[in-house]
Amino acid sequence: MTGPGLRERKKADTRAALAAATLRLAVERGWANVTVEAIAAAADVSYRTFFNHFASKEEALLQPAGARPGRFAELLAAQDAALPPFDAARAVLHVELAPVDDPEGWRQRMGVLAAEPTLMARAVAVGSAGEREMAEALAARSGLDADADLYPTLLAAVLGAALRVALVRWQCAGPGADLPALLDQALDLLAAGLPAPPPTA
Known part of the structure; x- marks a missing residue:
């Protein structure tokens, strides 16, 4: 009988x-010319198999590892309890960025996203859902209410903005x-209170 470890690896390979x-x-x-049928054929799997891994072609592009609800909360809970929420969240974002081992692929993905307005709208929706999950996790860590208290929602939005800016700068900077490091630069500026740059001569 195939063990769970092998089954999970096969699933991960198919998803990838x-x-x-x-x-x-x-x-x-x-x-606009990409269909689920074409994706399944290119990956040498059935149409039905595609939907065992992704809900749509948009998810396959924007969330290549698959939707993973609860991951941020799990990673945040694993951080040292003595860390302030901002520092704990920074550590989690670095963990999340660690799998970016195919930089050219991510640059291509962002290029496709930038060229397609409908995809950009979907990406915003995915980002909003991610920020909501982040806010709830930060609220739980801080003993606050994500619906009633401003801090966790604002912190999640600020962290999301820092990540988006870092990703855009990274794409533009090239290989x-x-x-x-770009994410840390953005977060360091935020942690310092976003000071104004020195006046230019």
Whole structure:
């Protein structure tokens, strides 16, 4: 009998193949010309198998590892309880960025996203859901209410904005740019109170 470890690895391999096929076809054909049928065929799996891993072609592009609700909360709970919420969240974001081991693929993905208005709207929706989950996790860590208290919701929004700015700067900088370092620059500015830059001569 196949063990759970092997089954999970096979599932992860299939999901990765589907995500890679989605990106490749989007770059080659343009997003409007990509279908789930074509993605499944390119990954050498059935149409039905695609939906065992992703709810839509948009999810396969925007969330190549699959939707993972609760992951931020789990990672945040694993941080040292003595860390302030901002520092604990920073550590979690670095963990989340660690799997970016295919920088060219991520740059291509962002290029497809930037060229397609409907995808950008979907990305905003995904980001909003992620920020809501982040706010709830930060509220739980701080003993606050995400619906009643401003702090966790504002912190989640600020962290999300810092991550988006770092990603855009990283894409524009080209090969060799250090995404974690760019994120740290953004977070350091926020932690310092976003001081105004010195006047130019």
